[in-house]
Amino acid sequence: MEKTARIYVAGHNGLVGSALVRKLQAEGYTNLITRTHGELDLTRQAKVEAFFEDERPEYVFLAAAKVGGIWANQTSPSDFIYTNLAIAMNVIHAAWETEVKGLLFLGSSCIYPRECPQPMKEKYLLSGPLEVTNEPYAVAKIAGVKMCESYNRQYSTNFMAVMPTNLYGPNDNFDLETSHVLPSLIRKFHLAKLAAEGNWEAIKKNESRFGLIPDEVRAALGFTPHISQLTPASSKVILWGSGDPRREFLHVDDLADACLFLIENFSASDLEARDLPNCIVNIGFGKDMTIKELALLIKEVVGFGGDMSFDRTKPDGIPQKLLDISTMEALGWSPRISLRDGIRQTYEWSLDDMNFTDLD
Numbered sequence: 014m015e016k017t018a019r020i021y022v023a024g025h026n027g028l029v030g031s032a033l034v035r036k037l038q039a040e041g042y043t044n045l046i047t048r049t050h051g052e053l054d055l056t057r058q059a060k061v062e063a064f065f066e067d068e069r070p071e072y073v074f075l076a077a078a079k080v081g082g083i084w085a086n087q088t089s090p091s092d093f094i095y096t097n098l099a100i101a102m103n104v105i106h107a108a109w110e111t112e113v114k115g116l117l118f119l120g121s122s123c124i125y126p127r128e129c130p131q132p133m134k135e136k137y138l139l140s141g142p143l144e145v146t147n148e149p150y151a152v153a154k155i156a157g158v159k160m161c162e163s164y165n166r167q168y169s170t171n172f173m174a175v176m177p178t179n180l181y182g183p184n185d186n187f188d189l190e191t192s193h194v195l196p197s198l199i200r201k202f203h204l205a206k207l208a209a210e211g212n213w214e215a216i217k218k219n220e221s222r223f224g225l226i227p228d229e230v231r232a233a234l235g236f237t238p239h240i241s242q243l244t245p246a247s248s249k250v251i252l253w254g255s256g257d258p259r260r261e262f263l264h265v266d267d268l269a270d271a272c273l274f275l276i277e278n279f280s281a282s283d284l285e286a287r288d289l290p291n292c293i294v295n296i297g298f299g300k301d302m303t304i305k306e307l308a309l310l311i312k313e314v315v316g317f318g319g320d321m322s323f324d325r326t327k328p329d330g331i332p333q334k335l336l337d338i339s340t341m342e343a344l345g346w347s348p349r350i351s352l353r354d355g356i357r358q359t360y361e362w363s364l365d366d367m368n369f370t371d372l373d
Contacts, residue, residue, distance in 0.1 A: 025048075028185050029265055030076040033272060061103040062103075073104065073117070074117050082197065086147040105164065117275065120176045122297070132335040135294065174293040175268075177268050180262075187224070194304060202315040233249055256308065270349070271341060274346045
């Protein structure tokens with residue numbers, strides 16, 4: 014890509030999109046195109062097509078999506094399948110209509126079967142049943158992958174799809190009703206630390222930034238729904254499930270680096286030549302850990318000295334999700350940010366008032 018190329022980053026305010034913008038700007042790309050959801054609803058086909066006709070982006074990073082953890086996927090399955098199907102359908106088709114030079118579709122490791130051999134290779138796509146707790150989201154992402162493959166096959170487009178592992182980093186979602194496990198644990202341990210200290214003002218500020226604290230979390234932290242009483246000795250963190258499932262985590266800045274590396278140096282035809290007919294590439298960290306091990310690491314980074322326990326009545330999800338990243342390694346890329354450093358950076362970001370000036 015030329016430094017002046019017109020590049021559309023869809024979902025630029027989200028976790029992945031904001032990291033892509035940071036990376037592109039740091040590398041000297043000067044002609045970025047962005048739109049908020051209020052400015053452009055990507056689920057509306059006519060509006061998407063009009064936008065592409067007017068703006069004529071040369072490259073597209075499709076990072077816009079409706080995402081969430083197990084609870085959000087269980088309670089709002091129709092929202093996840095409709096929104097993500099519509100976004101993929103509208104953006105990918107409009108990119109073909111306006112002859113975009115290159116498109117990178119951001120998928121998810123949840124597209125692979127629940128009982129997938131570990132580590133998961135790109136060729137395992139559609140080789141078995143999906144995990145039921147996030148099946149609607151996974152089906153929508155698989156449809157996006159297949160759209161990229163189909164348009165490449167029929168029209169010789171240059172559409173690629175990357176499958177990231179579990180992501181975290183600046184601009185993550187810390188809402189305890191909808192967040193993924195890592196940011197959820199960071200917030201829970203931080204709140205437990207504040208509760209043990211009796212720091213009401215900081216707790217209230219945290220709630221105004223990241224959303225209401227669910228009653229079950231309040232009870233575990235030892236304060237009433239109105240944050241008026243505290244029993245520091247009872248302050249603890251309760252984790253969903255058994256703590257046994259194994260997960261892999263990648264800092265979102267590493268993902269952005271991988272995406273730019275891929276689109277700058279390779280094409281869909283290059284991936285097909287490497288026996289990747291779906292034009293998908295896994296992007297991960299290459300190592301996993303149990304949720305319990307993750308919790309202990311976050312507990313240490315946050316500096317919470319209290320207890321934690323597991324609520325085994327809650328679902329675990331897939332027993333293990335570890336990506337095979339040999340393709341990206343063979344192409345010449347590997348992650349750089351350690352999990353400990355990444356968690357510390359993310360935690361510090363969540364505490365920095367400069368990131369929340371609109372809430373002050």
